[in-house]
Amino acid sequence: MDEKQLYTSVSDFLHDDSFILWYFSGTDESNTYWVSFIQENPQLQPYFQEAIKKLEAIRFNIGRLPEGIEDKLYLNITERINTHQKAKKKHHSIYWFSIASSLLLLVASATLFMLTRTSQQAPSIGATSEISNEANPSGSVQLISGGKIINLNQNTVIELSAVGEASIVDSTKIKKTVDLGQDDMNKLIVPFGKRSFIALADGSKVWLNSGTELEFPTRFAQNTRNVKVKGEIYIEVAKSEHPFFIQTLQSTVQVLGTKFNVAAYEDEETESVVLVEGSVQINTKQNKSLLLRPNEMAQITGNNLEKHTVDVSSYISWRNGVLEFDERPMSEILKTLGRYYNVFFETDPNLLLNRKIYSGKLFLSNNLDSVMTSVSALSSTEYKRENNKIYIFKK
Structure with a gap:
């Protein structure tokens, strides 16, 4: 054969x-x-x-x-x-x-995971572009409850029970149980360079991207479910007659049971909500609102609230360790990589890549150098690493 x-x-x-x-x-x-x-x-x-x-x-x-x-x-x-x-x-x-x-x-055959470039002009980045990230000083994922701070490993799975216990399984597969205060508001902090997962007391599942804080109760109130987010999460809300509210700096997302992505980083002017399944109601602090259907994205920037039809896969692919991007400038791609790996990028403003739009996908392996080698090869650049800073320059 x-x-x-x-x-x-x-x-x-x-x-x-x-x-x-x-x-x-x-x-x-x-x-x-x-x-x-x-x-x-x-x-x-x-x-x-x-x-x-x-x-x-x-x-x-x-x-x-x-x-x-x-x-x-x-x-x-x-x-x-x-x-x-x-x-x-x-x-x-x-x-x-x-x-x-x-x-x-x-691979020479460009139909695989090849970055493609168009001639569209991207916004100017200025004399020197330094894309930086703040990180949790401890460098660990942290679960904070009452006065307790629990340092966790990367890829730790946390499951809350209805009786106020948190079951924690880390990468070593060792399971431990922590008692949380029945009426406490808890916080899960994921620094840049890390990811985490938590199943809330109602059965809702939350994937936390790099640089994210999730504030949640040990047990939800009888008639409503409320959490607060800074950063980016993908969430599958357990169906219930009680509404589920996600509060960000600029808006509140209301759902009953659905799957969607929320990006609300403090250093970004624009927040976004991308709906995968079900429906959600977006309410801004300026009293503007809209209803999202599957494959739609809401963007909140100051007083503006807009809705667009999108390919949701590119907004939730980070959950599987893949970075998909459609017509995005390299500066934005590098900013995303910076969060994911907890590194700083500094680029020459005269580089062609700063004025081009890119589409494609990158698999985010544990080895940053392998990813940067791919980016360099496809953008005709070279890079140099010094600790957690990466310099990108012309070949």
């Missing part, structure tokens, strides 16, 4: 040991093989791309089984992740698993 006929679906790739091993611990030889394979078999790119996305979803999706992956296969793949992460600790030369997906950006 011809080699390319061995792959007729996404599942074929996900059941292929050589594909999984390449993704998590590839060598120079295997990288060369798969790059050549896709170049020679472009008709298989959709399956190849989707398989990579599902592997990324397993690595970054906290507490959820990625759609389309059966339990047995999921366990098989996660066992491989654990095996190769342990092997990585013993053999520091094994670093390819974190850069394999970014290497795909460098």
Whole structure:
């Protein structure tokens, strides 16, 4: 049988040991093989791309089984992740698993995850653009309840019970239980460079992006559910007859049961709400309001409240460790990367990339250098890292 006929679906790739091993611990030889394979078999790119996305979803999706992956296969793949992460600790030369997906950006066939550029002018950034981020001084995800401050690891899963207990499972799979005050307002703080997940007492699920604070009660009041957000969350609100309110600096989002994304960073003039499922009511502090339907986005900037139809996938992809962008200037892309990795970017204002609009996607691996190598190759630039500062300049 011809080699390319061995792959007729996404599942074929996900059941292929050589594909999984390449993704998590590839060598120079295997990288060369798969790059050549896709170049020679472009008709298989959709399956190849989707398989990579599902592997990324397993690595970054906290507490959820990625759609389309059966339990047995999921366990098989996660066992491989654990095996190769342990092997990585013993053999520091094994670093390819974190850069394999970014290497795909460098494949010659541009129909994979290629950044595309248009000639549209982006706003000027000034003499020197420094994109900075503040971080939690402790560097840890923190759960604050009453007078207690609990430092947590990256990718910690928190579940609240109806009796005021917080079940915490960290990356070591060790579970511990913390008693929260019955009437306390609690705060989950996620610094730049980290992500987290929490299941609230009513069953609502919240994914917190980098640089985010979520304030929530141990138990919701009898007739209403209220939380406060600074930063960015994706939330799946548990259905209930009691309304759910999310308060930001500029607005209040009211829902009954739905899935949506809220971006409300303090250093951004514009807040946004992107609806995936259900409906939400947006009310601003200037007494303006609108109703969102699926695939719509509300933007709140000062006194202005606008609604647009959007592709929601590009606004919620961060939850799966993917950065999707559609006609965005590189300055915005770098700002997002800065939050995600807790780094500062400084760019030369004369670079062409500062005046171009980009579309595409990046897989956000654990290795920032692999992502920056992809960005540099596709934007014809070079970069230099000094601790947590990255300088971008012309080749």
